[in-house]
Amino acid sequence: MYVDSHCHLSFPELAGRIDEIRAAMVTARVGRALCICTTLEEFPQVHALATRYDNFWASAGVHPDSEGVREPSVAELVALAGRPRVVAIGETGLDYYRLNGRSVDDMAWQRERFRVHIRAAVATALPLVIHTRSASQDTLGILGEEGATATGGVFHCFTETEAVARAALDLGFYISFSGILTFRNAAELRDVARFVPLDRCLIETDSPYLAPAPHRGRTNNPSYVPFVAEQLAQLKQCTVHTIAEATSANFEHLFKRVAPISTGAQLHEKVD
Numbered sequence: 001m002y003v004d005s006h007c008h009l010s011f012p013e014l015a016g017r018i019d020e021i022r023a024a025m026v027t028a029r030v031g032r033a034l035c036i037c038t039t040l041e042e043f044p045q046v047h048a049l050a051t052r053y054d055n056f057w058a059s060a061g062v063h064p065d066s067e068g069v070r071e072p073s074v075a076e077l078v079a080l081a082g083r084p085r086v087v088a089i090g091e092t093g094l095d096y097y098r099l100n101g102r103s104v105d106d107m108a109w110q111r112e113r114f115r116v117h118i119r120a121a122v123a124t125a126l127p128l129v130i131h132t133r134s135a136s137q138d139t140l141g142i143l144g145e146e147g148a149t150a151t152g153g154v155f156h157c158f159t160e161t162e163a164v165a166r167a168a169l170d171l172g173f174y175i176s177f178s179g180i181l182t183f184r185n186a187a188e189l190r191d192v193a194r195f196v197p198l199d200r201c202l203i204e205t206d207s208p209y210l211a212p213a214p215h216r217g218r219t220n221n222p223s224y225v226p227f228v229a230e231q232l233a234q235l236k237q238c239t240v241h242t243i244a245e246a247t248s249a250n251f252e253h254l255f256k257r258v259a260p261i262s263t264g265a266q267l268h269e270k271v272d
């Protein structure tokens with residue numbers, strides 16, 4: 001069984017299709033998914049998915065690209081993290097890709113928001129879901145300054161270099177690969193995936209975006225995560241079964257509140 005470690009099922013492209021998506025997940029043997037939060041305003045919908053379905057979990061956080069939304073405090077994130085079935089803080093991080101005419105200096109608000117998330121993660125001992133784009137040095141620097149090695153987490157939808165991967169691994173973080181790994185023009189990323197030890201790899205869809213080949217360009221959903229696993233298996237020269245097992249074990253190891261299932265029964269009650 002596969003795990004999709006990062007999806008946005010509350011986004012409009014997918015929110016009305018949950019039954020259909022869940023049926024497709026069963027067919028594709030995708031047993032679990034982590035539903036990622038990008039704004040405080042969105043949290044109730046993300047959280048509702050995780051409380052309604054016992055193979056979905058939720059994160060709590062405000063995406064670096066979310067502008068014109070409510071800014072979280074450490075205390076607010078800590079409170080959300082205490083809700084049932086919340087297993088991670090994020091997604092959070094830095095994104096200097098779309099500056100829209102601003103300078104990196106102008107993005108101090110993003111760096112401050114990122115620090116708030118790390119402090120909440122340290123306070124709750126929950127792992128961080130990191131989004132970083134065109135900002136790897138600041139991302140790694142702030143993680144180090146704020147003591148994020150204590151919590152760990154995952155660099156999701158990884159598109160950075162091997163040097164950045166090595167630095168993230170040195171901080172104790174996992175690396176998650178998305179459908180980008182299957183794209184024809186992603187040869188460098190495939191080299192990075194060869195480098196990252198399998199016991200530190202996760203797989204994800206980041207749906208509704210970035211559908212893997214052969215579905216590239218369509219609306220993505222968690223049932224497509226096996227295509228990422230198949231690509232990773234080719235790179236690691238192992239079976240897709242080995243990838244499914246390893247990435248599932250890594251998911252449980254990182255997001256400790258989802259596992260072990262046998263002793264976590266109280267976490268699986270449908271409560272809200």
Ligand SMILES: [Zn+2]
Nearest residue numbers: 091131156157
């Ligand atoms: Zn992201």
Ligand SMILES: [Zn+2]
Nearest residue numbers: 006036091206
């Ligand atoms: Zn995302």
